[in-house]
Amino acid sequence: GAGVSQSPSNKVTEKGKDVELRCDPISGHTALYWYRQSLGQGLEFLIYFQGNSAPDKSGLPSDRFSAERTGGSVSTLTIQRTQQEDSAVYLCASSLRALFNTGELFFGEGSRLTVL
Amino acid sequence: AQTVTQSQPEMSVQEAETVTLSCTYDTSESNYYLFWYKQPPSRQMILVIRQEAYKQQNATENRFSVNFQKAAKSFSLKISDSQLGDTAMYFCAGGGTASKLTFGTGTRLQVTL
Structure with missing residues (x-):
C-alpha cells in the first residue's frame, strides 16, 4: 500500500479480554517497529522486527504482550488479559532499512486501545 | 540516543x-x-528534519532548521514563518547503532492568528 496501515483504528475492550492489533507496513520495508503512546507521554518502544525475526523485543512490558510478523510483511501485536494500564495508542512504523542505516521511520495512524 | x-x-x-x-x-x-x-x-507521525551527528552543518528543510550543538548535546528545532498547519505535537528523537529510536515526551505547539 501507499502507507503504513493499522487496524482497528479504535478498540474498546473489557478488562481481561485479549486484543489483536494489526499493522500492514509499506511494501518492501524490511524493518517494522511497534511503539506505545500513553496520554501525556512520549513514544515507548515495544518491539522491532527485521524481516520475520524480532532481534529486539526489550520494550514489551510483560509476558501478556507478544507480536509476530509473517511473510516479512503484516505484523500482529497481541495483548492478553488486558489491563486498564494497557490503554494507549499503539503506533506501528516501518523502514526500508534498519535504523542504524539512518532509515526514516514511516508511521501509521495508530490503534487507540481503551480498556474498561 | x-x-x-x-x-x-x-x-x-x-x-x-x-x-x-x-x-x-x-x-x-x-x-x-x-x-x-x-x-x-490525525495521529500520524511525520518526519520533519533529520541530522547526522557527524555532520557539522545544521540541517535545513524549507522553514524548518535545527541548531545542533554536539558538545552541549542540544538539538533545537526552529520554525520560521509559522503557519496554522504547523499546530501539532513535536517529538525529538535519537537513534544510533541500536535498532530503535528513543523519543522525548513531546512539545505541543499551537499557532495562533
Whole structure:
C-alpha cells in the first residue's frame, strides 16, 4: 500500500479480554517497529522486527504482550488479559532499512486501545 | 540516543512568527542520528528534519532548521514563518547503532492568528 496501515483504528475492550492489533507496513520495508503512546507521554518502544525475526523485543512490558510478523510483511501485536494500564495508542512504523542505516521511520495512524 | 529530554510541554506562537523548540539528549555512541517528528491531530507521525551527528552543518528543510550543538548535546528545532498547519505535537528523537529510536515526551505547539 501507499502507507503504513493499522487496524482497528479504535478498540474498546473489557478488562481481561485479549486484543489483536494489526499493522500492514509499506511494501518492501524490511524493518517494522511497534511503539506505545500513553496520554501525556512520549513514544515507548515495544518491539522491532527485521524481516520475520524480532532481534529486539526489550520494550514489551510483560509476558501478556507478544507480536509476530509473517511473510516479512503484516505484523500482529497481541495483548492478553488486558489491563486498564494497557490503554494507549499503539503506533506501528516501518523502514526500508534498519535504523542504524539512518532509515526514516514511516508511521501509521495508530490503534487507540481503551480498556474498561 | 539513550535519553531524550524535551522540557517544554506546550508552546504558542503567532502566525508568521518564529519559534524554537528545545531538545537535549544523552548518548554514549559516537555515531548517531537525531530527528524531529511532527504529530498532527490525525495521529500520524511525520518526519520533519533529520541530522547526522557527524555532520557539522545544521540541517535545513524549507522553514524548518535545527541548531545542533554536539558538545552541549542540544538539538533545537526552529520554525520560521509559522503557519496554522504547523499546530501539532513535536517529538525529538535519537537513534544510533541500536535498532530503535528513543523519543522525548513531546512539545505541543499551537499557532495562533
